[in-house]
Amino acid sequence: MNKKILLVDDDEKILASYRRQLGLRLELLTANNAEKGWEILQKHGPIAVVISDYKMPGVDGIAFLERVKEIAPDTVRIMLTGYADIDMAINAVNQGNIFRFLTKPCPIKDFVYAIAAALEQYRLICSERELLEQTLKGSIKLLIDILSISKPQEFNQLSRLRNLAKRIALRLNVEKPWELDLALMLSPIGLITIPEYILQKRNSGEYLCPDEEKMYQSHPATAKDLLSNIPRLENVAEAIAYQMKNYHSQEPCSGLAEKEIPLLGRILKVVLDFNTLIKKSWSATYALDYLQKNADYYDPEVLSALIIEVQNLKDWSKEAADGRLIKIKDIKVGMVLLNDLQDDNGLVLLPQGQEISPVLQKRLLNFAEKSRIRDTVRVLEPLGDKAAGNPFGEN
Numbered sequence: 257m258n259k260k261i262l263l264v265d266d267d268e269k270i271l272a273s274y275r276r277q278l279g280l281r282l283e284l285l286t287a288n289n290a291e292k293g294w295e296i297l298q299k300h301g302p303i304a305v306v307i308s309d310y311k312m313p314g315v316d317g318i319a320f321l322e323r324v325k326e327i328a329p330d331t332v333r334i335m336l337t338g339y340a341d342i343d344m345a346i347n348a349v350n351q352g353n354i355f356r357f358l359t360k361p362c363p364i365k366d367f368v369y370a371i372a373a374a375l376e377q378y379r380l381i382c383s384e385r386e387l388l389e390q391t392l393k394g395s396i397k398l399l400i401d402i403l404s405i406s407k408p409q410e411f412n413q414l415s416r417l418r419n420l421a422k423r424i425a426l427r428l429n430v431e432k433p434w435e436l437d438l439a440l441m442l443s444p445i446g447l448i449t450i451p452e453y454i455l456q457k458r459n460s461g462e463y464l465c466p467d468e469e470k471m472y473q474s475h476p477a478t479a480k481d482l483l484s485n486i487p488r489l490e491n492v493a494e495a496i497a498y499q500m501k502n503y504h505s506q507e508p509c510s511g512l513a514e515k516e517i518p519l520l521g522r523i524l525k526v527v528l529d530f531n532t533l534i535k536k537s538w539s540a541t542y543a544l545d546y547l548q549k550n551a552d553y554y555d556p557e558v559l560s561a562l563i564i565e566v567q568n569l570k571d572w573s574k575e576a577a578d579g580r581l582i583k584i585k586d587i588k589v590g591m592v593l594l595n596d597l598q599d600d601n602g603l604v605l606l607p608q609g610q611e612i613s614p615v616l617q618k619r620l621l622n623f624a625e626k627s628r629i630r631d632t633v634r635v636l637e638p639l640g641d642k643a644a645g646n647p648f649g650e651n
Contacts, residue, residue: 257379258304259283259570260396261371264293265309265336277364291313295321303331305374307358310337325353330381332374334358353508387489389434395486400441401615407447407455408610414441414531416440416592416611423529423565428519429555432491438519443524445482446475469490495520499528504552514555522555526562529553535609540566581634584624588615599629 262285265271271286278284285300287293290312297303306324308318321333333353338360355377356370357476421440425433455467464472480497482491498521503514526547533543543617544563551559582591589612597606597620604622606616612635622631 257375257382258302259375260285260300260303260305262287262296262303262305263305263308264288264290264312264317266312267273269308276366278368281368286337289313290320290323293320294327294499297324297331298427299534301328301331303328303372304331304378305334307334307336308372310335321354330378330385332378332381336360336362357556391490392486396442399445401613403442403445403448404611404616405612405619407444408607414443414611417527417531420562420565420569421523422556423568424561425525425564427561428523429517430523435491435495436523438489439492439499439520439524440527442479442483442492443499443528444475445494446477446479449478450475473500480495491518491520494518495524499524501525502553503555513569517555519558522558526558530562530566550619576611581632583632584620584629586618587612587620587635589614594634594636597629599623605629633639 262284263271263274264287266288267275267287271288274467275284275286282444285296285303287296290308291314293306293308297306306318306321306328308320308324313342319336321335324331324333327378332355334356335354336358358367359368414628417440418437421436422433425436430436448470453463454472457464457468458472474498476499476579481491483493483496486493495518498517501517501521503517503522503525530547533546534540538546547554547559547562591612593612594608596604596608597610598604604619610616612620620629624631
């Protein structure tokens, strides 16, 4: 576990004393002012514990530790002071979230005990965060696997859009590309609440009565409700809620239009509309032309980025339609079916356009082992690299 300690005090004698007494026992870093402390925090981080004197020239300990909280929220903060001022203590707790106060002069035994307690607190914070992240990763994977099986018609091709969405995110300097990636993959999740006959009518281009259309149009809001309570997915849920929102319209229910709509939602709108046209077997050129003719529906910057990146990804306009014929036992995760996959009785198990996930791969191999599935299938390799990213890392 990380055990770096940063001690900030403008008194060089105090710093030298602690280095002499603790330097062999702890990984101790020191700074004689706030600016140097922030520099060390960013250059040598992560730091487990920061201990700061209260009274320093320029920036006092409260302001320093408040900034530490912003830079490194997991770092445990301790205040070292020679003043017994209740107002100062209240401000330190409220603004800097101080873990503990130490008064000068502080006996070395008490100082070491406070550091040990702070290190244990840091360990607990990190353990809780890691547990949350692992749980969240598993939950997201489960959602995507269930979605790929329960709604294959709506889920297919989304995986192949990830590289396109990633490139758009990079072009538009999206701060956290992983949020767009998840929003794209989870965008159909609200459809699990829509009756199957409505989805079939929608996919086949049949007329939906007003009540059916209203129900279908509600799926983004339903998805937001399903996802908004999951920690760290608030922006993802918000983006999905606006996946069908036209850029230049203003709906009474939200009042949002144009740049007020979250950027991730604006990107989802144009990417998913492009995907809808491609699913209808439109060429990329024809699809882009259609989007441009309806440009009022889209953020012009996002639409421009989509056009550029689709043109850069030559495969969109000249896919290897024939793909290659492989045996079921050779199917790999990421391959895309170029025709319906049927069992021996002609029942469609997976539709054309479905990308193979780890769960689907295992399912197909089990079918093949029992000889209940046709031996070969025509597939297309994934387009480029995937935009998997790290949802919990720095992006």
